[in-house]
Structure formats: C-alpha cells, structure tokens
Amino acid sequence: MRLLIIEDEAGIAGFLKDGLEEEYFAVDIAFDGKNGLDLAMTNDYDLIIIDWMIPAISGIEVCRQIRKSGSLIPIMFLTAKDTLEDVLFGLEAGANDYIKKPFAFEELLARIRVQLRNKNQSDDSLSAGTLNINPGTHQVFCDSIEITLTPKEFALLEYLVRNKDKVCTRSRIIEHVWDIHFDSDTSVIDVYITFLRRKLENAGCGNLIQTIRGVGYIIRES
Amino acid sequence: MSLRNRIAFYYTVTSAFLIAIVFTILYFMVQSIVYKQFDEEINSEVSEIFSDAHVTSKDFTSFSRFKNFIDDKEVNYRETKHEEKGTAKVDTEFIQLVDNNGLVINKSANLARNFLAFIPAQTKTIYINSSINNSMIRQGQLPLLNKKGIIKGYIIVAVPLKNAVIVLHDLQNVFLFSFPGITLTLFIVTRLIAGKSIAPIKKVIATAEKMTQTNLSQRIELPHHHDELYRLSATINALLDRMQDAFQREKQFTADASHELKTPLAVVKGTLEVLVRKPREKEQYEYKIQFCLLELNRMARLIDQLLMLARYESNKMNPHIEAVWLRSLLETVTVRLHPIALDKEIGFKINGIEKAAVTADPAMLEMILENILSNAIKYSPDGSAITITVEQKMRTLICSISDQGIGIPEEKLHAVFERFYRVDESRNSSTGGFGLGLSIVKRLADLQKIKVGVTSAKNQGTTFALTFPAT
Numbered sequence: 001m002r003l004l005i006i007e008d009e010a011g012i013a014g015f016l017k018d019g020l021e022e023e024y025f026a027v028d029i030a031f032d033g034k035n036g037l038d039l040a041m042t043n044d045y046d047l048i049i050i051d052w053m054i055p056a057i058s059g060i061e062v063c064r065q066i067r068k069s070g071s072l073i074p075i076m077f078l079t080a081k082d083t084l085e086d087v088l089f090g091l092e093a094g095a096n097d098y099i100k101k102p103f104a105f106e107e108l109l110a111r112i113r114v115q116l117r118n119k120n121q122s123d124d125s126l127s128a129g130t131l132n133i134n135p136g137t138h139q140v141f142c143d144s145i146e147i148t149l150t151p152k153e154f155a156l157l158e159y160l161v162r163n164k165d166k167v168c169t170r171s172r173i174i175e176h177v178w179d180i181h182f183d184s185d186t187s188v189i190d191v192y193i194t195f196l197r198r199k200l201e202n203a204g205c206g207n208l209i210q211t212i213r214g215v216g217y218i219i220r221e222s
Numbered sequence: 223m224s225l226r227n228r229i230a231f232y233y234t235v236t237s238a239f240l241i242a243i244v245f246t247i248l249y250f251m252v253q254s255i256v257y258k259q260f261d262e263e264i265n266s267e268v269s270e271i272f273s274d275a276h277v278t279s280k281d282f283t284s285f286s287r288f289k290n291f292i293d294d295k296e297v298n299y300r301e302t303k304h305e306e307k308g309t310a311k312v313d314t315e316f317i318q319l320v321d322n323n324g325l326v327i328n329k330s331a332n333l334a335r336n337f338l339a340f341i342p343a344q345t346k347t348i349y350i351n352s353s354i355n356n357s358m359i360r361q362g363q364l365p366l367l368n369k370k371g372i373i374k375g376y377i378i379v380a381v382p383l384k385n386a387v388i389v390l391h392d393l394q395n396v397f398l399f400s401f402p403g404i405t406l407t408l409f410i411v412t413r414l415i416a417g418k419s420i421a422p423i424k425k426v427i428a429t430a431e432k433m434t435q436t437n438l439s440q441r442i443e444l445p446h447h448h449d450e451l452y453r454l455s456a457t458i459n460a461l462l463d464r465m466q467d468a469f470q471r472e473k474q475f476t477a478d479a480s481h482e483l484k485t486p487l488a489v490v491k492g493t494l495e496v497l498v499r500k501p502r503e504k505e506q507y508e509y510k511i512q513f514c515l516l517e518l519n520r521m522a523r524l525i526d527q528l529l530m531l532a533r534y535e536s537n538k539m540n541p542h543i544e545a546v547w548l549r550s551l552l553e554t555v556t557v558r559l560h561p562i563a564l565d566k567e568i569g570f571k572i573n574g575i576e577k578a579a580v581t582a583d584p585a586m587l588e589m590i591l592e593n594i595l596s597n598a599i600k601y602s603p604d605g606s607a608i609t610i611t612v613e614q615k616m617r618t619l620i621c622s623i624s625d626q627g628i629g630i631p632e633e634k635l636h637a638v639f640e641r642f643y644r645v646d647e648s649r650n651s652s653t654g655g656f657g658l659g660l661s662i663v664k665r666l667a668d669l670q671k672i673k674v675g676v677t678s679a680k681n682q683g684t685t686f687a688l689t690f691p692a693t
Contacts, residue, residue: 011489011517019496053481080484081477102488105495 001116001159002026002176004043006036006062007051007078012101016049019105020112024138024155026179033057040066044175045073047115052079052090060093067094074115078103118162126161128219131205133161142203149199152177156192160209160219169216193217226420230413238405245397252393256386257360261349264362264379267315271377282366282374285319285327316359316380322373338378345373351383358383422451426458438466471640478642479528482656486521490514527658531641534665541583541669548578548612548621555591556610559599567605570595574612580619580690586666590674593659594623594686600655601627601684617692624685630678638676639664 003025007013010031017027028043030036034056040048048066052059063075076097077090090098097111113124113135126133132141138154140147149157155177160168170186193209200208210218223231272278318329318338326337338361339352347364361380365373422445429442441462442455497510533539549572556563556570563570580587598608606626613620630638630645637643644657667674673689 009485009489011513012485012492015489015493015496019492019499022496022500080481080488082480101484102491105492105499 001046001155001162002028002043002179003112004028004030004036004039004045004048006030006033006040006048006054006059008032008054009051012051012078015105016108019109023109024151024158025112026155026177028180031055033059033062037062037065039180040071040073041069043180044172046176047074047076047112049076049078049112050095052077052081052086060090063090063093063095076111076115078108116162126158128161128164128208128221129205131161131200131208133158142200142205145203147199147203149196153192153196153199156189157196160217164219164221167212167216167218173216189217225423226413226416229416229420230409233412233416234405234409237408238401241401241404245401249390249393249397253390256390257349260360260381260383260386261362263381264315264349264360267317267379267381268362268364268377271317271379280367280369280371282368285321285375314382316354316361316378318378318380319375320378321375327375338380340376340378344376352380354380358387422455426455430458433462438462438469475641478657482524482642483521486517486524489517490521493517524656524658527656527662531658531662531665534662534669539669541586543581543583543670545579546582546584546587548580548619549576551584551588552591552610552612552621555588555595559592559595562596563599563608566599566602568599568602569607570610571607572610572612575614575619578612578614578619580621582670582672582690586670587672590663590666590672590688591623593663597655597659598623598625598627598684598686601625603627619690620687621690622685622687624683626683629680629682630676630684631680632678635676635678639674 001024003020005013005016005020005027007016007029008031013029013031017029020027028039028045030039032055036048036050036054037057039045040062050059050062054062057065059077059079063077066073066075074096075094076099077095078099078101079086079090080101081090082100087098087100096115099108099111116135117124124135126135130143133139135158138149138151140149140154140157156173159173159176170189173189174182174186193211197209200206208219210220212218277283314332316330316333316338318333318340319327320340321327322342324340324342329337333354336354338354338359339350341348341350341363344363345365347362349360349362352359352361359380359382361378363376363378366375366377368374426442429440433440441459444455444459445452493510493514497507552572556572559570595608602608602625608626609624611620611622611624613622634645638645639660640657641661642657643661644655664674667688671691673687675687675689676684677687678684
C-alpha cells in the first residue's frame, strides 16, 4: 500500500514515514501543497494524508483539487486545527477522515487501515482461499500454518490479495508497493514473486499466485 | 414606559398645559369684552338718569330729585311693555336707590317685588353679576355723594345679561369639552410621529440582538438622513468593526499559538511512539531522544515567550524607569550576541553619540535590543554588517539598527509587530523563530513610551528605529 503524506513539518513527516514504513507501507512525502498536488496527480496512491497549514497551496485546496479531478482516493487531514468548524470544513472539502494534532500513532494507523478496507470487508483481515492475512500484526496463515515473510514480500502479497480476482500489472504493483525512490525496474517483482511462491508452497498454498504472461500476476479466490 | 410613549407623554403634557393657559386667557378676554359693553350701557343709563334729574353724582341733596325720573321710567316701561307685546324682547333697565345703610328708598316698577343686590361700604362704582328671578343681570352700583363728599346713598342700575351668558357658557363648554379631545389627539399623533422617528432605533436593536460572539459580521443599515441616528448607527458599526477585528486577531492568535505548541508536541509524541513500538539499536534510541530534546527545547522557548507576552499584555509589569547609558547597554547586548554573529561572520558597528542617556527600564530595553539584533542577525547574509546609530533629533534620542538582509516587503511591514506574524508565510522553522519577538519588542516599548518604527527595502536591508521619550 502506497501512501502520500503532505506535511511541511519535517519532524512529523519524519516519524510518520519511519513508523508507516515499519508497517510495510510505501511512503512518499511532499513538504508543500504544490509538490503534494503534483505527486497526487501523477502517482497512483492508496491513501493521502494532508496537513491543513502547508506552504504554496493549502491542504484544503489540495484536497479540493484532487476531488475535482474525479479521484475517490481516501484523504485524511492531519492538522492542528481543532475547532468543530475546522473539522466540518475539512470533511466538506472532500476528506474521508480528520485527525487532530497531537495524535496517537496507533490511532492514525488504525484509521489508515479503516480507510483501506474494501467495501465488503467487515474488518482488517484479508483472505484468499485458505490464505489469511492480518495487516495489523503482519501475520500470514495458510490454513493454520504461519508463514514468515519479509516486509516487501508481505506488502506484495497484501496488495495482490487486496486486489484478488483482478490482474495486477507489474507497473501497478511497483506503484503501490514501492515508494517514489524506487527505479522502475520491474524484474525485481518477478524475484519477489518467486520468493513468495516458494514460501506459500512450503506451507501448502501452492498455486495461489498465477502469472498472466506479459502482463502481471493474479490471485484468484477459488 | 417605552421611549416612544415617553416622548408622546411629555410632549402632550406640555402642549396641554399651554393650551389650557390659552383657553383660559381667551375665555376671560371674551368675558371682559362682553361685560365691558354691559358696563358701558349701565354707565350711559346712569348718566342719562343724572342728566334727566339735573344732578351729578357729587352734589347729592335728596332722593326725591330722582323720584320723577324713576316714575318716568316706570311709565316708559309700561308703555314699552304695552307696545312690545308679542314683538321683540324688551330691552329694559332696573333702577334702585338705596341709602348708605342699604335701605331701599325707591326702585323702578319693573323690579316688582324683587330687589337688586346691594354691596355696602363701597366708595367707588362697582359692577357685579347677580340675578333676578333666575335670570342673570349685570348691575352697576354708583355712590351718591353730597357736596362735602360724604356718601349719602347709592344708585344701582342693572341690565339683563340675556344671550351674553349663554354665549359665555357655550364658550366655556366648548373649551372644556374640546380640551380632552385635543389632548388625546395630540398624544396619538405625537406617539405616531415619535414611533416613526425612532423606527431606525428598533432596527439597531434588532441587528444588535442578532449579534453573537461568533457572528459579528452583521452591520446596521445606515439611514438616509445624516442625522443623530445615522451617527449612532455609524458609531455602532465602527465599534463592531473594531470588535470583530480584535476578536479575529484573538482567534488568529489562539490558532497560531495552538499550532505552534501542538506541532512540537505532535513531533515528540509521534517520534517516541514509533520508537517504542519495536526494539531497536542503542544508537537509534540516542538519536531519536536527542531529536526529541531539540524539539522540547524549542517548545520551552515558545512557552517562555508566550508567557512573557501574556505578562506584558496584561499590563501587570511596571517598568522601573531610570537613566540608562544606551552605549554601554548596546555593548552588553552585542557582546552577548557575538558568538551567533560570528557564525555568520557578521560584524556590529556602533556609530553616533557616545554618551547618550535615555530613560528606560534597563532590563526591558536590553530585551528589546537583543530581540531586534538577533532578528537582524537571523535575516542577514553571511559576512554583512549590522549598523547601530545613536543620534539626537530635536530633543529626542533615536537609536536605529540597520541590517543588510533580505528586507521586508512594503505591504507586510505593518504586520511585523503582530503576534505570530512571520513574513515568510510558510511558517517553516528553518529560521527558528515563532514570530513573537517583535510583538514582545512592541509591548515592551509601549510600556516605556518608546516608539518603534521600521523601514525596509527589499534585498537592501531593514532598519528598526527606537525613538526615546524626551528627557
């Protein structure tokens, strides 16, 4: 899952990136509104976190511009503005959630997961066939056998399961699992897929990931 | 009682009082004119009697001299009565002679059994109203004097008042009955006019009632005429403008203060939260804790400045004004700032009067100078110079501090003394300030009656001028 954080306060952006990357998210940071809007428009993010008071273009305006472009991407405000009017104003501008500073990191994390849930998902857990993934604890089970994965392997598997029954192209996988600093050599995906397949096979979930030749990969429910 | 009713009430009471006076005067004037005519008639009758009797009022000898004449009158009366039967009303007079004790000597026959009223001991002619047979008469009573001037008796002549009484009575009734009507009408009309003229006040009240602390944007509609109400509305509007402005600034200050306080708090809290989620290397703990300490120091500085500002703004600080040697104070401050200035290779130059004494609170003045100078260092390019000039203009001392820094745009100059205002709107902390330093300078200067001025040219530098009060 790839996130964009638009935040001018380096300290906050810094710990957000550290903390979220530990949670296997790919995180990009923009320090002003203009840069943030550019990134939001060019890259395919899964969620955007915006501070209200940022240079160049205000967070509210960035949010409006993103919504104007027709995007339904989850947007969360993370701001020191804490009056009721501010919250209402932010939500009316098109945000999905509003978190006031100072906040607890765990709460932010939980709220991010809520925003990333699919419509037909009752809680955070993901599954495909006998495979079960818990994004909160980063545990993966095949039936009842736990599979130990590296962060990137986990992120890749999570992305594929979240988009199960859909073909995930290599470029989309790159966009959602790696951050902006990754150079777009897609062959690295094939390497990670090989690792993943081996680990799944050992646990008994053999043919879960299927290759669509020349396009990408797919995980099917059945 | 509403203002409208009060206006109407006072106006009506005053008018009613005046009308009552006018009515009374009018009534008595008419009455006196009417009676005067009757009195003249009586007079002419008396003189007629005297001339007929060949006497004057001052040579009375005997009542007998009038006898014939009164009998004549009686005859006349009978004749006329006879003639006038069935025709017009008889215009007749009554005559009565009395001695000075009031004993009736003689009287005209038309009086029949009646007597004319007598008022004893009168030395002059008097006119009174009385009645005979329930009809009003006007009578005159003339003293008859002998040659020695002693009153020997009186001649009383009376004429019927007839219509005059009815006229006067009617007039009185008209006045009495019209008075409440006029008063009531006046009250109603005045109330209406008063209501119309104070209608704009109701608008003012309605607008003011709609106003709340959060909604100060309402304004009173100004009336067309430039009268007192216009001025009242304009004054209230101006007051509201000021209130809204102050309220807005207060709101901005609170928002800024909470942003400035919450950001480092959020940074520290978040950093530590992320840090303790997982076991880490010793170096990473040390690095993160150092980082948090820096943030906390910054926060402590901000809290110090906020508290200082709060103390100065509540006016609880009394400056201890004394004579201060400006030059030595400047040297103390520049020496203290020397290490920071050295980092950027910035030099201080102090010019002008060497021995200049100003009246100020030394500690406060030191803080003012330190704030302005550290600002100057912050915004100056490396290797530039900061010039401090002390000069005398008229009777006041001026200390100006000029840097060669980036300058402040003209349109932002006025705001530099506002709390949390930073010319660099991005509020990023790379320059390290909170935008409170100059607000503190302004407050401190105000407390000591020092004027602070600022001029600036883009990319050439900024000059702050402190004008000290004349000694």
